[in-house]
Amino acid sequence: MTDTGKQCAQISEQYYDEILRYCRTKLPDDEHGAEDCTQEVFLLLFEKRDALDFSGNIRGWLYAAADRILQNYGRKQSRIRQMLGFDLTEIEDRSAEPEFTAELFASLCEDELELLKAYYGAGKGERRTVARKYGMTLAQLYKCVHAIREKLRKSYKD
Numbered sequence: 001m002t003d004t005g006k007q008c009a010q011i012s013e014q015y016y017d018e019i020l021r022y023c024r025t026k027l028p029d030d031e032h033g034a035e036d037c038t039q040e041v042f043l044l045l046f047e048k049r050d051a052l053d054f055s056g057n058i059r060g061w062l063y064a065a066a067d068r069i070l071q072n073y074g075r076k077q078s079r080i081r082q083m084l085g086f087d088l089t090e091i092e093d094r095s096a097e098p099e100f101t102a103e104l105f106a107s108l109c110e111d112e113l114e115l116l117k118a119y120y121g122a123g124k125g126e127r128r129t130v131a132r133k134y135g136m137t138l139a140q141l142y143k144c145v146h147a148i149r150e151k152l153r154k155s156y157k158d
Helices: 003-026 031-047 058-084 098-105 110-121 124-133 138-157
Strands: none
Touching: 003 031, 003 058, 031 058, 110 124, 110 138, 124 138
């Protein structure tokens, strides 16, 4: 492991719990999201390790990175709620409410569920890649996702 890699590992060990607590305060009802955001902060640390000044305020950098990641997460969740008409965190955590989840997803096949997760997991600029992965054009992807959302809405309202 390189020196910067070792520094990143030490920083991760030292600050992981602190950043996780911070993310939990920002996402009090979304433990899964808080954990994901925390992991993204430390993945970013490793990705940017060669450009970072480890003699500077690395703790401040971690908090700033967490804020950006949390903002992006919030925007993404908001967009998903708007499009589906309900909170996707209810869907993503299948163990949270087994009866709700089982009923909601009973109308979807595994391929539809996988496509939906891939679509919402990708940013706007990455959706063309998702479409290609599934052998579709971007327009076909949007049409497919729309149909899946309609199935979910119907299942959710029933």
